[in-house]
Amino acid sequence: MRTPITRRGALKTLGASGTFALAGCIGETGGGSNETVLLGQPTVSTSKWDFLQPAVTAATEMTIEEVNDAGGPLGNEMELKQRETALKPQQARTVVQQFKNNDEATVVGGLLSSEVTPLVDFLSSQEIPIVSNWLGTTAVDGRGGDHGTPGDLSDDEWIWRTQISDSIHTAGAAQKMVSEGYEKVAILNGTAQGERSWADAFEKWFTNGGGEIVNRVEVEEGKSTYKAELDRLFEADFDAWGLATGLNDVVTILREWSNAGYGGQLILEDALRDEALIENAGEQAEGAWIASPTGQGPAYDAFEEKYKSYQSDPPALHAWAVTCYDMVNVVALAAHRAGTSDPKEVEKNLGPVTREGGTTVSNFADGKEALDNGDEVQYRGAATPCTFTDYGNVLGDVAIERVTPSAFEQVDVVPASDIENVLEEY
Numbered sequence: 480m481r482t483p484i485t486r487r488g489a490l491k492t493l494g495a496s497g498t499f500a501l502a503g504c505i506g507e508t509g510g511g512s513n514e515t516v517l518l519g520q521p522t523v524s525t526s527k528w529d530f531l532q533p534a535v536t537a538a539t540e541m542t543i544e545e546v547n548d549a550g551g552p553l554g555n556e557m558e559l560k561q562r563e564t565a566l567k568p569q570q571a572r573t574v575v576q577q578f579k580n581n582d583e584a585t586v587v588g589g590l591l592s593s594e595v596t597p598l599v600d601f602l603s604s605q606e607i608p609i610v611s612n613w614l615g616t617t618a619v620d621g622r623g624g625d626h627g628t629p630g631d632l633s634d635d636e637w638i639w640r641t642q643i644s645d646s647i648h649t650a651g652a653a654q655k656m657v658s659e660g661y662e663k664v665a666i667l668n669g670t671a672q673g674e675r676s677w678a679d680a681f682e683k684w685f686t687n688g689g690g691e692i693v694n695r696v697e698v699e700e701g702k703s704t705y706k707a708e709l710d711r712l713f714e715a716d717f718d719a720w721g722l723a724t725g726l727n728d729v730v731t732i733l734r735e736w737s738n739a740g741y742g743g744q745l746i747l748e749d750a751l752r753d754e755a756l757i758e759n760a761g762e763q764a765e766g767a768w769i770a771s772p773t774g775q776g777p778a779y780d781a782f783e784e785k786y787k788s789y790q791s792d793p794p795a796l797h798a799w800a801v802t803c804y805d806m807v808n809v810v811a812l813a814a815h816r817a818g819t820s821d822p823k824e825v826e827k828n829l830g831p832v833t834r835e836g837g838t839t840v841s842n843f844a845d846g847k848e849a850l851d852n853g854d855e856v857q858y859r860g861a862a863t864p865c866t867f868t869d870y871g872n873v874l875g876d877v878a879i880e881r882v883t884p885s886a887f888e889q890v891d892v893v894p895a896s897d898i899e900n901v902l903e904e905y
Contacts, residue, residue, distance in 0.1 A: 514820040516551075517558045518543070518810060519578030521589040526566035527700070527725035528591070530755045533794035535612065535803055536561070539588070541789040542807035549844035552814040557807075560584065566671075568597045579607050585820045586810045588803075592616035592645075592673040595638065603636045607822040608829060610810055612802035614640040615648075615749070616676040621904030624871025629830045632823060639829055639871035641805040641862060642798070643772050645680040646902060648749050651877030651893035652770030653684035656719060661744065663717040665694040667708065667732070668748075669724040674700075677723045677748045687901070693717050700725055705732045706739070713741050723748035726755055733763035746770065752880070752887065754795045761884040773878040773892065774798035774862050776805075778841035782861035798862065805860035809833055809867075812846045812858055833858045833867045863895075872905050874898075 520539060524532045539559060547556050560582050564571040571594035578584040584607065591613045595602065599622055602609050623638035625631075656664065664685055668678035675697075682692050694715035698708045709732065712720065720743050722729060729751060736745075747756075747764070749771035756764060774797070782804050786793060794800075813828035814820055832846070837855025840846040846856045858865055863875035877898070879891035899905075 514553055515555055515558055516553065516586075516811065516814045516820045517560060517582060517584045518586055518588045518807065519574075519582055519584035520559060520561045521564045521571060521574050521587065521594070522561050523566045523591065524563055526564075527727065528566065528750065530726065530753060531750075531797060531799055534797055534800035537790060537794050538786060538796075538800040538803040539807060541786060542804045545785070546807060546811045546843040549842075549847055552811040552843075552847075553818065553820065557811060564590075564594060566591060566593055568594050572598055572601060575602065575605060575607070575609075579605055579822075585814060585822055585825055586610055588806050588810065589613060592618070592676050593671050595619065596672040596676070599636075599638070602638060606632075606637060606826075608810075608826045609638045610806050610829065611638070611640045612642055612806045613799055614638075614642055615645040616672060617644055617646050617680050618672075618676065619870075620644050620646055620872065620902075621870055624867060624869055625826070625830050627830075627869035629827050632826065635826060636871070637826060639867060641802040641809070641860065641865060641873060643863060643873055643875045644905065645676050645749075646684075646905065647875065647895065647898055648770045648772055648877045649677060649680035650684040650898045650901060651879065652681060652721075652746055652768070653688050653690070654893055654897070655768070655770060655879050655891060656685060656746065657688040657690055661690065661719045663691050663693045663719075665696075665712050665715055665717045665720040666692060667696050667698065667712050667720065667722050667724070669700040669728065670697055671700065671725070673750060674723040674725075674748065677750075678721065681721055681746075684901075698724065698728075700728050702728070703731070704735065706735050709736055709739065709741065717743065719744035719746065721746045721748075726751060726753070726759070729756070730760045730763075733760045737763045744768070747882070749798075753797055756882070757885065757887070761882065764882040765884055767882045768890075769880050769882065769887065770877055770893075771880070772798045772862065773876045774801040776860040776863045776865060776875065778804075778859060778861040781841065801862040805858075805862050805865045808843050808846070808860075809858055809865065811843045812840075812850070812856060815847055815850055816856075829871075830867050832856055833865050835866070868905055870905060
């Protein structure tokens with residue numbers, strides 16, 4: 480068996496466009512089917528969220544290595560192939576078809592809200608599981624999963640996510656604002672689907688909680704100045720405001736907001752919860768809140784320890800990287816339970832390996848052992864408990880953090896149980 484240094488070196492050498500074949504102990508389980516589970520992972524290294532991709536790639540590579548060190552699904556090695564989408568829906572459409580038709584992938588592990596929302600019907604029609612570590616859009620709250628009938632593919636919509644929906648953390652954000660006595664709020668958001676989804680969901684939950692959205696301004700992203708849009712937003716009278724745009728635009732907006740002395744409590748879109756915000760706009764954003772997934776499920780501590788030791792200087796960890804650990808593990812367990820890498824059979828097993836019943840496991844090695852012994856398993860994740868609902872969604876706690884010039888400081892946690900009862904289809 481190759482040493483960890485050799486395996487990691489090979490991953491770095493092959494790069495984002497290569498196929499990674501990480502050697503496991505083939506045949507150890509005695510149940511191998513001579514089929515390889517290939518995970519096709521869309522990347523966004525040339526998009527506005529490029530700063531999030533390094534940790535996502537590192538977490539995915541680390542987890543696949545861990546899976547293969549345990550013998551791999553079906554007793555064979557699991558492979559990874561990455562293709563760039565640049566966050567463009569049409570390019571994402573092509574990439575999914577390439578994964579399916581050219582690469583014969585078992586699962587597509589990724590895609591963001593801006594890509595999935597306009598492609599929901601297309602993705603469902605491809606009949607290959609989409610298991611996203613990124614996906615926050617509310618557009619698939621009731622569109623996805625196996626509808627609670629894992630053995631029947633006729634009602635499946637093939638979209639799953641190990642990340643909580645925008646509905647969850649925006650409901651947490653709205654609950655925090657209402658509890659702090661904020662009654663009137665304004666919103667400034669970009670036109671991309673992810674930003675619209677956040678703004679729509681926050682508006683819904685804040686008004687449902689008794690608050691009022693008094694002004695909402697939507698802006699084209701990539702401009703050199705947003706002074707006119709800020710002037711228009713602050714024509715209204717409000718106590719706090721929400722901001723959802725890409726990082727580069729946020730830096731510009733916060734500088735102009737601070738210089739104009741507008742004030743008001745600010746709450747930021749969860750995707751901005753990254754060290755890059757602190758580095759580029761920590762002083763201007765000081766005092767702002769961010770409501771985001773805690774990213775800390777039952778297996779988080781074990782995952783964090785492994786991630787920090789995986790590389791000498793791993794990319795800064797964020798919630799969308801933690802969800803990669805869950806994504807890879809549930810795919811590997813579903814394939815092992817299915818006994819085949821056939822996408823349709825893996826689709827049937829994604830729900831069963833995460834739902835109630837069976838041996839509780841938090842990694843592939845323990846799950847493989849239980850399945851090989853004839854037991855059922857319930858995977859408990861690193862980012863959330865990772866119990867898939869009928870619509871392929873997960874629930875998790877929401878952290879409320881305050882931005883400082885040097886860090887994010889947690890000020891509150893809204894439990895998932897406080898939010899679950901207000902959801903409709905999820």
